[in-house]
Amino acid sequence: MSADFQRARAALGDRLRELRRSCPDGRLTGTQLAERLGWPQSKISKLENGRQTATAEDLAAWAEATGQPSAIGELTARLKGLEPDYRSWRRQLAAGHRPVQDALNAEHDQAKVFHAWQGTMVPGVLQTADCARHVFIRYAELHRSKRDTEEAVRARMKRQEGLYNPEKRFNLLVGETALRSLICPPSVLVAQLDRLMGVVGMNTVNLGVVPFSAPLKIPPANGFLLYDERLVIVEDWHAELWINDQDSVRTYMHVWATLHESAVYGAEAQRVISAARQAL
Incomplete structure (x- = not known):
């Protein structure tokens, strides 16, 4: 906040x-x-x-x-007067992507339990450096913002150190679309999918995949990240919303739990990831 x-x-x-x-x-x-x-x-x-x-x-x-x-x-x-903390991309990215990543790193350092939903893109905390590089370039092009791609990639990779902290837990949901979206070249996406295959089974990570064929109880809309059920960050094309009023946080937690019911885990998640890889 x-x-x-x-x-x-x-x-x-x-x-x-x-x-x-x-x-x-x-x-x-x-x-x-x-x-x-x-x-x-x-x-x-x-x-x-x-x-x-x-x-x-x-x-x-x-x-x-x-x-x-x-x-x-x-x-x-x-x-x-206590509106959600509205952070327009135009304002945030005036100084480049690195400061945005630093702000997220601070929240990650503080939090212990994470819940995330990303329907069309691999969550940043699981992205390879090459995949993250292409994501930052695409968004910099969209917003015509400062190009500090390599600094932003290093900051995002630093955040991933938390995956190896036994005191943290990452409950991450991705849609099958995220496994197939060519925001990066096919060779980079192959390496990204290999990374996801390796993440399945980590002690600190509970990675679920919502397959195309899964019945859904709720439309899988915007991606979001929950920190300790105290703060939710919602991404849209024009801005991020940092929301911490408890009613809204509970709503997003309920959305996550509902999508979780449609996800597959473990070996079944690996099969969905493997199928996406073979399709490349």
């Missing part, structure tokens, strides 16, 4: 604390307010300390419970 977003969320938390302490019928403790609302006390603490994003319903309930319903409008206006 951006520093601006966190500061705004912390300011909202300070305002909620102020309402609790200035309750007309007497100052409330966090425990007392939690009892009034029927919430766990930890939720009060997280909201006041800017570690969780409130919903509009949360704010209305807070204002009512503290005897200050007139504050609902103000709180709602503050919430509307």
